[in-house]
Amino acid sequence: MREDLTFTSGGVECAAWWYPAAGATTPAPCVVMAHGFSLTREDGLASYAEALQAAGAHVLVFDHRYLGDSGGAPRQRFRAGEQREDWRNAVAHVRSRDDVDAARIALWGFSFSGGHVATLLADGIDVAAALLLCPFSDGVPRVLASPPKTVAWLLPRALADMAGRHVTVPVTGQPGERAAMNLPGEADGFAATVRPDSRWRNEISPGLFATVAAFRPVARASRIGVPTWVGRCADDVSADGKAIGKLADRAPRAELHDYPGDHFAPFHGELPTRIAADQVAFLRRTILA
Template identity: 30%
Template sequence: MREDISFDAEGVTLRGWFYRPDGDANGGHPCVVMAHGFSAVKEQHLDDYAEVFAAAGLACVVYDNRGFGASDAAPGKPRQEIDPWEQVRDYQHAITYAQGRDDVDADRIGVWGSSYSGAHSYVVGAIDRRVKAVSGQVPLVSGRDAFASLVRIDQWGPTWEAFAADRLERARGGEPAMMPVVSDDPTAPAALPTPDSYEFFTRTQSDRAPSWRNEVTLRSIELFQGYEPGRFLPLISPTPLQMVVAPHDRLVAGEAAAAAYESAVHPKKLVIVPGGHFDAYTGPGFEVSSAAARDWFVEHLHVGKG
């Protein structure tokens, strides 16, 4: 069963869905907290994952990141701005919300994320010991490295100059600079300048997620550049960690994620999903990625043993 929910994140209302498994649970259900990646909204296939998890006996808190989809932005802050550390803290607020529900076992909470939120799931798992299991798929592990691969080297200087100009304009009371998330022109500026990014976001906007908007603030890219979630991987243990990697991922470099996995400490598991970054969400890739995460949470959140 799915219900609409909202909860407070220190003055910001976040909205989403709660999935309750069928049947009773002694002391409440184990629960997975879930949010989407860079600019994405919950309708872009998070419901598919939550349905798989709920069918296995896992409750799910699924929500839109602040300033995106159904969720509010912070007072005085623009919508469509992605601050990774705010999103990390919102995972923690969502955990608190889940723990406050009578139908959730507060001692059996897991976090799941994908792409940018896959990175967040690692950080949250490292800094918040309420988390008892982590699964992150097709993850970003280094914002600086991803910036270097996605922005042409001759555009680094002009991009940094644009960051500085945007800060000055905001300080004067002006509007934040914006840029598209994706573009069908591979030479045009875009936050995610790959053909598969364009295909995924435009397809899902048309088919499933009309609330998705093809823009983010320029500052989102500046904040992305300074985010290094891979450094938290060694700190997750003893919480069980699963990393799901697409070897042909050319948005966040699958080989970089696989290499970063080696820095994590057991208990951990690496799962390979066929294809590229967005293949994890549909078809055979979804079958692999959703089943792997489901089984990880069933095992480590002790479904049926509460």
């Protein structure tokens, strides 16, 4: 069971699903959830939301502005600061609800959204716990792993986007193709993860890539004071595994969970069930206690 709703962020209506907590008769804990770089709520988040809902938590799953079912123009625009504002407004929305226990809110982020959540935690956002699945924790390894030809092609487009010209590039492509994410397996991972009814588009504004090396949540992880669940996949080439490990080591109350597979494995086969069970167990020790 879920409901459609919207909340306002930066003058834009962000689309969301609301999963009411199973069996809740008093204000219940709430998990706020969003997908990673360019993906939408349609792309594999429902099974996680349903598992958390069944465990007794409300869940809000939203699309960032300019993406998916959310409003805003130009479409497919990516601005990290604006996305973090969407997170803050999502939290404000759930905190305003009478059926939510405002003292027991957790954040759930995958990939770049995991990096957003880590950044928000280091900035002191008022929540009780967090779950970071394959979080993008350090932009430096990504820059070093990117083919020089891709960097040379992408950088002028990123600078044009940052200068105010709306430019888009493919999100992903096969190795050697012109795309923001073209490391081995990334295009296949997106293709397997995007659902038939998704509004995901293989198109994104590239301004982020002019400064991605400066996006380093790992550098401030020691400031993360809440209990934090961190999931890492062994063959992930999109989010650096060493950086994820460092983030978990530095965050005083973090716990690291290792899984097989690549960056997109958490959305395929039996692994989502295993990961969701581990996340529910973590929440039962924290906000569901």
